[in-house]
Amino acid sequence: AIMKDAVTIPTRKFMTNRPLQRKQTVTGVLHPGKATVPKTEVREKLAEVCKTTPDVTFVFGSRIHFGGGKTAGFGRIYDSWDDAKKNEPKHRLARHGLYEKKTSRKQRKERKNGRKKVGGCEGQRWCRQKEASWPLASRRSKILQ
Template identity: 50%
Template structure:
């Protein structure tokens, strides 16, 4: 990992509605298979003089033959802006949010449909039990 890499940003746009700068990143990495997103976030935070947590990178594609990758980058004005506008899954990747554990989609649908078949007072009891289990 001691091999030098070069980062170039192009198509830089300032997006005041989302409090960020967005751009395409070209990474030149000869003699390396690829560069980690964490390492890119470190270098971009130094380049734009912001905290590492306010930088987001994604969508990288390595060119055929290697040596060059292209992706997308966002630099938010603050970490609070990043938490406000970034998708939850990316915040989880960067350690800024906790992943919400829930049953699989199929299990949730099956539970919903089983509940449809219960009537009257039994249904009220079932809902109370579900609330107690959720708490």
């Protein structure tokens, strides 16, 4: 009888990849009677098995077997944080919250041109500085109200 709460992570095809300073494995997650296990939990358990910390452990490519209760995926455990940052793809680092994607050039241009189209200049710093230098600025604001 398997406990409903128990989540076990047997590893297969475990190998040490010296050129990339990591250990890699095919992970199986057994979770009978339970929905999919979160990646964070799998990371923590895999790190515990390999006697490292979860911040250098990367889990990806999870596939749930039909009928549930079993998930297969891949795991990578780096020797150090610097090795992980050097060898792991940026999108996976971003999922860990370790990499900030800078806004694309197109987005910056769209934002700039969008600002041009906004009518008036309420609440913008450059506008307030200009208004202060206008003659009869106070009278003008009373007329506009």
